[in-house]
Amino acid sequence: MDDIVKGFIEEVKELLLQLEDDLITLENNPGNPEIVNNIFRVMHTLKGSAGMVGYKNIQDLTHEFENTYEQIREGKLQVNSDIIDITLKAKDLILVMLAGEADDSAAERLIQLLADKAAVTGKSNIKRVSGTSTQLRVSNHLYVILFSPDKGIFERGLNPDKTVDELKASGETHVILHEKKKSWEKQKAEKICATVWEVYLKTSLAMTEVEDIFLFYDKDEYSIFEMSREQLQIDPFLSEKLESLYKHKIAPEQQLRDCIDQLPDDEPVQNLPAEQPDASLAELKSTDTSRIETDSKVNVSSQKLDELMNLVSELVTITGTVEVHAEKHNDLKLNNALENIAKLTKKFRDNALDLRLVPIGTLLGKFKRQIRDLSRDLGKKVNMLIEGQDIEIDKTILKSIESPLQHIIRNSIDHGLEPKEERLAKGKTPEGLLKITAFYSGASVILSVQDDGRGINMERVKECAIKKGYMEKGQDVNKEQLLTFIMEPGFTTSENISMVSGRGVGMDVVRKELNSVGGSIEIFTEENLGTTITMKLPTTLTIIDTLMVNVDETQILIPVMDIEYCFKETNENLFKKDNRYIQYKNSPIPLVSLREQFKYAPSEQNELMVIVINKFDRRYAITADQIIGEHQAVIKPLGDLFVNQPYFSGGSIMIDGKLAFILDTNFLFNHITKI
Amino acid sequence: MATLDIDKKTSYINLRIGSESFAISVYKVLEIIQFEQLTKIPNASEFVPGVLNFRRSIVPVIDMHKRFNVEDTGSADKMVVVVDVVSKDKNVLMGLLVDQVTDVIEFEYKNIKAVPDLGIKYNPEFLEGFIEIEEKFIMVLNIDRVLNVKELAEVSHLVNE
Amino acid sequence: MKKRIVVVEDFNTSRQIIKKTLEAMGYQVEEAIDGREATRFFDGSNIDLVISDYNMPNMDGGALVEYIRAKEKYKYIPIFMLSTETSIDKQNRAREAKITAWIKKPFEVTEFKKLVEKVLA
Numbered sequence: 001m002d003d004i005v006k007g008f009i010e011e012v013k014e015l016l017l018q019l020e021d022d023l024i025t026l027e028n029n030p031g032n033p034e035i036v037n038n039i040f041r042v043m044h045t046l047k048g049s050a051g052m053v054g055y056k057n058i059q060d061l062t063h064e065f066e067n068t069y070e071q072i073r074e075g076k077l078q079v080n081s082d083i084i085d086i087t088l089k090a091k092d093l094i095l096v097m098l099a100g101e102a103d104d105s106a107a108e109r110l111i112q113l114l115a116d117k118a119a120v121t122g123k124s125n126i127k128r129v130s131g132t133s134t135q136l137r138v139s140n141h142l143y144v145i146l147f148s149p150d151k152g153i154f155e156r157g158l159n160p161d162k163t164v165d166e167l168k169a170s171g172e173t174h175v176i177l178h179e180k181k182k183s184w185e186k187q188k189a190e191k192i193c194a195t196v197w198e199v200y201l202k203t204s205l206a207m208t209e210v211e212d213i214f215l216f217y218d219k220d221e222y223s224i225f226e227m228s229r230e231q232l233q234i235d236p237f238l239s240e241k242l243e244s245l246y247k248h249k250i251a252p253e254q255q256l257r258d259c260i261d262q263l264p265d266d267e268p269v270q271n272l273p274a275e276q277p278d279a280s281l282a283e284l285k286s287t288d289t290s291r292i293e294t295d296s297k298v299n300v301s302s303q304k305l306d307e308l309m310n311l312v313s314e315l316v317t318i319t320g321t322v323e324v325h326a327e328k329h330n331d332l333k334l335n336n337a338l339e340n341i342a343k344l345t346k347k348f349r350d351n352a353l354d355l356r357l358v359p360i361g362t363l364l365g366k367f368k369r370q371i372r373d374l375s376r377d378l379g380k381k382v383n384m385l386i387e388g389q390d391i392e393i394d395k396t397i398l399k400s401i402e403s404p405l406q407h408i409i410r411n412s413i414d415h416g417l418e419p420k421e422e423r424l425a426k427g428k429t430p431e432g433l434l435k436i437t438a439f440y441s442g443a444s445v446i447l448s449v450q451d452d453g454r455g456i457n458m459e460r461v462k463e464c465a466i467k468k469g470y471m472e473k474g475q476d477v478n479k480e481q482l483l484t485f486i487m488e489p490g491f492t493t494s495e496n497i498s499m500v501s502g503r504g505v506g507m508d509v510v511r512k513e514l515n516s517v518g519g520s521i522e523i524f525t526e527e528n529l530g531t532t533i534t535m536k537l538p539t540t541l542t543i544i545d546t547l548m549v550n551v552d553e554t555q556i557l558i559p560v561m562d563i564e565y566c567f568k569e570t571n572e573n574l575f576k577k578d579n580r581y582i583q584y585k586n587s588p589i590p591l592v593s594l595r596e597q598f599k600y601a602p603s604e605q606n607e608l609m610v611i612v613i614n615k616f617d618r619r620y621a622i623t624a625d626q627i628i629g630e631h632q633a634v635i636k637p638l639g640d641l642f643v644n645q646p647y648f649s650g651g652s653i654m655i656d657g658k659l660a661f662i663l664d665t666n667f668l669f670n671h672i673t674k675i
Numbered sequence: 676m677a678t679l680d681i682d683k684k685t686s687y688i689n690l691r692i693g694s695e696s697f698a699i700s701v702y703k704v705l706e707i708i709q710f711e712q713l714t715k716i717p718n719a720s721e722f723v724p725g726v727l728n729f730r731r732s733i734v735p736v737i738d739m740h741k742r743f744n745v746e747d748t749g750s751a752d753k754m755v756v757v758v759d760v761v762s763k764d765k766n767v768l769m770g771l772l773v774d775q776v777t778d779v780i781e782f783e784y785k786n787i788k789a790v791p792d793l794g795i796k797y798n799p800e801f802l803e804g805f806i807e808i809e810e811k812f813i814m815v816l817n818i819d820r821v822l823n824v825k826e827l828a829e830v831s832h833l834v835n836e
Numbered sequence: 837m838k839k840r841i842v843v844v845e846d847f848n849t850s851r852q853i854i855k856k857t858l859e860a861m862g863y864q865v866e867e868a869i870d871g872r873e874a875t876r877f878f879d880g881s882n883i884d885l886v887i888s889d890y891n892m893p894n895m896d897g898g899a900l901v902e903y904i905r906a907k908e909k910y911k912y913i914p915i916f917m918l919s920t921e922t923s924i925d926k927q928n929r930a931r932e933a934k935i936t937a938w939i940k941k942p943f944e945v946t947e948f949k950k951l952v953e954k955v956l957a
Contacts, residue, residue: 658728
């Protein structure tokens with residue numbers, strides 16, 4: 001308890017410092033609603049918490065000030081120096097009260113003073129806007145409703161809005177729209193409904209009465225669950241539905257808890273008995289934050305996700321090991337159970353992987369405002385187009401491209417796009433085009449930023465490159481080469497600020513950031529036509545399905561998606577004629593011995609495993625000593641030391657701690673076709 | 676890293692490569708582990724005898740005999756010293772395969788003597804200098820330079836490329 | 837302005853009961869004896885609700901719905917379908933039939949009133 005009071009005092013002192021600051025700001029800036037709101041909130045918080053730790057005097061005092069600032073907030077009262085002065089005095093008094101040295105008369109005097117100066121209508125009871133006081137209906141039912149009308153709902157003469165309005169009219173509600181790809185407004189205009197409503201309803205209506213609201217809907221178009229605020233017992237069906245609505249990105253319990261908290265409490269907060277010092281402050285804090293955090297998403301650190309990834313992958317591996325051993329026992333029940341475990345594990349893995357993926361639109365959305373502001377600052381009209389917002393990409397990668405992308409966009413608007421007059425003189429549209437496109441290309445995501453501005457002045461690049469010593473004067477360097485100079489460290493300096501980079505950060509930083517997540521960047525530019533900067537990014541694939549094979553003592557992982565077929569063949573048949581081809585589906589395909597590639601001694605086994613790789617419909621076969629089995633590999637980078645090592649795209653740590661290497665099937669194909 | 680106080684004693688790991696003694700600042704060392712079976716990477720250069728799983732990362736191990744061009748005496752006490760080196764502006768973990776980790780020694784930075792231009796068989800850039808303890812010379816390694824990633828990547832380049 | 841309801845029912849007694857009930861509720865009622873006759877009301881004038889029997893000569897309820905939903909103006913108006921059918925496939929799913937609700941005959945007047953009031957609210 002002492003600790004709680006101590007913590008309370010510390011916290012209040014902080015609040016009071018902020019309060020003082022705000023009061024001074026307000027004096028110079030009396031109309032600022034944000035500051036008024038801050039002050040109101042401090043008073044409100046103090047009032048709500050002080051009583052709990054035994055400071056009834058602070059509770060009473062702040063109650064009055066809360067009242068006053070609510071009136072100011074609502075515009076019913078004009079703030080003036082007197083009020084600020086009295087509030088500052090109150091702040092001082094609260095400090096004294098905290099120390100337990102205040103006498104009640106001081107507070108009374110201050111309250112009287114406030115009543116006089118602020119002309120508050122008497123010592124009225126606090127007026128709550130929530131409406132709970134007027135509506136004294138017993139609203140003790142709490143429902144969670146998932147309402148997902150069929151897409152053709154309009155053609156049944158129904159309007160979901162009407163139904164939701166009916167719900168809203170029947171009690172206190174918190175409504176979340178899941179709009180899918182198009183906005184609900186747009187869906188309504190097109191008369192195709194793809195929206196799901198998640199409604200939290202606190203009402204006096206009985207279950208059957210709520211069901212009546214959905215009279216015209218089929219049973220599978222809505223689900224109503226009754227909840228208890230105290231004991232959050234979740235119907236598994238509801239849990240499943242919420243999970244699929246949020247694509248497993250949030251725990252149903254959390255979601256329900258958060259949303260139910262959005263509904264007004266059964267009991268008004270200010271009536272909390274003052275003589276209840278044992279109510280913990282921690283509890284108070286948690287309710288406070290739940291009100292502030294309107295975003296119901298949970299932020300998880302990437303590190304934790306990585307750890308989860310590792311654990312999941314180990315789980316997958318162990319399951320595999322157990323399966324192998326269980327097969328020997330021929331126990332049907334055991335095998336069935338294991339099969340289920342394997343299925344669940346796989347599901348678990350997919351979910352875990354999905355956690356890392358976020359739509360690229362979440363980042364691009366951030367830029368919309370910046371683009372708008374920047375173009376207005378520079379007096380340029382920008383026609384912004386964004387395509388491929390739904391493309392999903394690893395969270396870490398998305399985060400790492402934020403600042404490069406921002407830099408590129410700034411450059412496009414600042415240096416790329418010409419002012420209106422210049423554009424018109426060139427016969428261009430008065431507003432410049434800025435197009436951001438994202439799409440999948442194989443395992444990568446291509447993200448490009450295109451503008452139709454003046455393009456990069458290659459002559460100036462050349463001048464700068466000569467000055468920096470990248471090339472000699474008169475040397476013949478092609479455009480591609482010149483453009484790579486731009487991304488060299490230190491190339492961009494203040495003297496060529498208006499060329500492509502500027503603002504201190506150069507393209508070299510952009511390139512470095514992209515490289516660090518395994519991405520690459522290319523610049524295309526045409527004078528007066530514009531510049532396109534294309535980034536190629538891995539989607540993530542921190543885990544891939546692989547087939548593990550042995551080559552001598554080395555364990556090699558081959559991505560399952562590249563494998564077409566596996567079979568056994570005698571060593572003799574394969575290599576007797578020093579043949580580099582084998583017959584596969586009636587045509588010869590190249591044959592590669594991994595032992596030969598790795599410069600190991602030829603195998604002395606009678607039979608070898610042949611794995612047919614299919615890469616973009618071009619096939620080749622590789623030989624390995626043995627197939628060990630499938631392995632879900634968490635890809636680990638081999639590191640900078642192996643940048644020149646092309647055979648493997650990464651490594652993976654096995655359950656026994658040993659390491660295996662992931663074969664770069666793409667490289668191998670190019671490599672053998674070169675020979 | 677902590678700022679260098681040249682008057683203050685700092686600890687160094689004393690290790691043996693071939694018949695020579697070397698010292699690495701403890702600030703650089705993350706762990707010293709028994710030399711286990713490394714996982715060989717096919718087609719990697721002889722500088723990199725393999726990689727190891729260190730705290731669930733793949734860490735390359737550099738054979739210091741090859742790096743310093745000294746004969747591998749086939750020591751039975753081989754150790755891998757996992758160090759944290761600075762490459763460009765990021766930190767990279769690498770393992771040093773050495774013959775023996777003898778002890779931890781302490782000396783002041785200011786007592787490190789400059790390497791004479793002549794009479795040293797190693798690339799002088801690899802050394803901060805040397806220190807004389809009990810009439811023995813111990814070479815103090817500039818480990819960031821010894822394990823220059825770019826250079827190592829070039830020397831560990833594929834043989835058949 | 838009074839809301840306008842088209843009632844389509846071949847059985848006269850039933851139609852009259854419906855008509856009386858609706859008029860008592862204050863609605864304007866148009867009558868048709870089958871789907872084909874009912875089509876004449878869909879001439880561009882305002883219709884707020886259609887209450888139709890399913891089994892009728894000439895043009896049944898299903899065909900009438902198809903006719904109504906093909907017209908842009910009436911594509912999204914509510915339709916109640918009356919039926920004595922007990923077979924689940926017809927009764928249960930208003931969705932496939934593109935109607936607002938099935939009403940089983942014989943119906944309770946209070947229940948019927950509730951449905952009409954609700955859909956026209």
